[in-house]
Amino acid sequence: MTSDPPALPGLTIRAAGTLLRDGSCTSVALTEAVLARLAATESRIHAYAFVCAESARAAATVADRELMAGNDRGPLHGIPVGVKDVIDIAGLPTRCGSASRADAAPAMRDAAVVARLRAAGAVIVGKTVTHEFAAGVTSPPARNPWDPDRIPGGSSGGSAAAVAAGSALAALGTDTAGSIRIPAALVGAVGLKPTYGSVSRDGVFPLSWSLDTVGPLATTVDDAQLVFEAIREPAGAPSPVDGDSLAGVRLGVPRPYFFDRLQPDVASAVEQAIRRLGDLGATIIDVDWPDAAVAAAVGFVICRPELAAVHEQTLRTTPERFGPVLRARLEAFSLFPAAGYLRGRRAQVAVRRSIAFLYRRHDLAALVTPTVPATATSADAATIAYPDGDEPVHSGFTRFTMPFNATGQPALSIPVGFDRIGLPIGLQIVGRPHDEATVCRIGRACETATAAARRWPAL
Amino acid sequence: MEKAKIAMDGDVAALPDADLIGFARTIGLALDADRLPAVRTVLSELLELAARLETLDLDGVEPGDGDPTAAWEAPA
Numbered sequence: 001m002t003s004d005p006p007a008l009p010g011l012t013i014r015a016a017g018t019l020l021r022d023g024s025c026t027s028v029a030l031t032e033a034v035l036a037r038l039a040a041t042e043s044r045i046h047a048y049a050f051v052c053a054e055s056a057r058a059a060a061t062v063a064d065r066e067l068m069a070g071n072d073r074g075p076l077h078g079i080p081v082g083v084k085d086v087i088d089i090a091g092l093p094t095r096c097g098s099a100s101r102a103d104a105a106p107a108m109r110d111a112a113v114v115a116r117l118r119a120a121g122a123v124i125v126g127k128t129v130t131h132e133f134a135a136g137v138t139s140p141p142a143r144n145p146w147d148p149d150r151i152p153g154g155s156s157g158g159s160a161a162a163v164a165a166g167s168a169l170a171a172l173g174t175d176t177a178g179s180i181r182i183p184a185a186l187v188g189a190v191g192l193k194p195t196y197g198s199v200s201r202d203g204v205f206p207l208s209w210s211l212d213t214v215g216p217l218a219t220t221v222d223d224a225q226l227v228f229e230a231i232r233e234p235a236g237a238p239s240p241v242d243g244d245s246l247a248g249v250r251l252g253v254p255r256p257y258f259f260d261r262l263q264p265d266v267a268s269a270v271e272q273a274i275r276r277l278g279d280l281g282a283t284i285i286d287v288d289w290p291d292a293a294v295a296a297a298v299g300f301v302i303c304r305p306e307l308a309a310v311h312e313q314t315l316r317t318t319p320e321r322f323g324p325v326l327r328a329r330l331e332a333f334s335l336f337p338a339a340g341y342l343r344g345r346r347a348q349v350a351v352r353r354s355i356a357f358l359y360r361r362h363d364l365a366a367l368v369t370p371t372v373p374a375t376a377t378s379a380d381a382a383t384i385a386y387p388d389g390d391e392p393v394h395s396g397f398t399r400f401t402m403p404f405n406a407t408g409q410p411a412l413s414i415p416v417g418f419d420r421i422g423l424p425i426g427l428q429i430v431g432r433p434h435d436e437a438t439v440c441r442i443g444r445a446c447e448t449a450t451a452a453a454r455r456w457p458a459l
Numbered sequence: 460m461e462k463a464k465i466a467m468d469g470d471v472a473a474l475p476d477a478d479l480i481g482f483a484r485t486i487g488l489a490l491d492a493d494r495l496p497a498v499r500t501v502l503s504e505l506l507e508l509a510a511r512l513e514t515l516d517l518d519g520v521e522p523g524d525g526d527p528t529a530a531w532e533a534p535a
Contacts, residue, residue, distance in 0.1 A: 195527060197525065293511065294512060294515060297509070300508050319489055328494050332499075332501035333505065334483075335482070335483060335498070336505055336506070336509075340509045343517065346520045346522050347517060347520075349521070349522065349523040350515045350516070350520055352531075353530045355530075359531075433527045
């Protein structure tokens, strides 16, 4: 029944679905190809915290039987995916990348989002590496498939690395300050942070209740949208696809703040992508969101005390379970005044009003910005290098993403080129709340017009 | 006394070392002098971020319920 094993990476969910349905491949063969790719790359990439090969094979066997019987669960049927290790999978511990959870008991049930994936017929390959408790952007021990000496970004670094390396066709991540979009940009994948609240967080280990979102990483915008449609709440009919014409679409380019201090190659690639969007028919408008920097601060003022609250009990009873850096951070965040936290929650409402006003004023469908100001840093680097100096890795990589966690808008990162040493560059597209369809439409049009999304790392 | 000062002005970072350690212990944290410099650095960074929020006019603004669409429904 099967022909040659499918070529990984680069095989899309859409293309794999065609192979599964025309009989030229089975889910078992596809899963074996993914496991083989995983085995060939893990020693350098370390994308997975845990691989569940046998249960994946069993799920693929069931998926094949169902397809042969005419029971087609939809686009994810028989598709191998990874799940970030802050998301519960029944029977597996959720270790969150932390030694403090080394003895965590297996989860009693699937997170709601995993249950949705299974109901859609997806084959879960394993749990992907996360930065400890999803609270960072480097995700050790995961590495970047384009250069294993560099970070994949984070905190969903394992999910991004798996997608770029071809050891999953898609993966789930979480995004509280940029943790889907940042690694997507740094490894040349597509990452979609949905609107806050549009995907269930039930069974997801929290970082910040007020900001956490769950979303997909994939190789194309189309694939990311397929996964999003499978996991969104409430379940329903897929969003309409209006075609890829951008005629009449108004895109804001917020140059103050979002174009400050970029690596030159990032600036060049993003400007080229914006020109391309204009060539595709979009109206490009320079705009100014004066509260952008404040919005980023709002996000951290909310996120950090909430992180301390998540770990309050452990910090009081067994603080030695945390590493020294995380322990100091949690202690500091615990000392932050409650009045300051509440000011952050009130300020969040204010910045949401100001971004809504900006969109209304200019009748915008979306904003477009660089996803991150730089390409992937070396694994041991503490700072990002610019022509005029350095910036700490964490604050640099979250600078353009965190504002939209504060506002709760959907935001997509797509690859739009490479720097002079071949590292990927990402463009961020930020839409109105619950308008993921327009964000994906813009991303798909840009992706179609570029060759960037069609290159894969040579591992 | 220290707790009252903190509650009034939020100036946690200004507390002397012994008072900060003492305050931390009242909320159940086993903070010690060895880790205090690292804790102070992180806390100062967060307080600096919080200070940026002072530029916003929050008169009459209440914490939201988390729904990001609410701000988009009413004219600002």
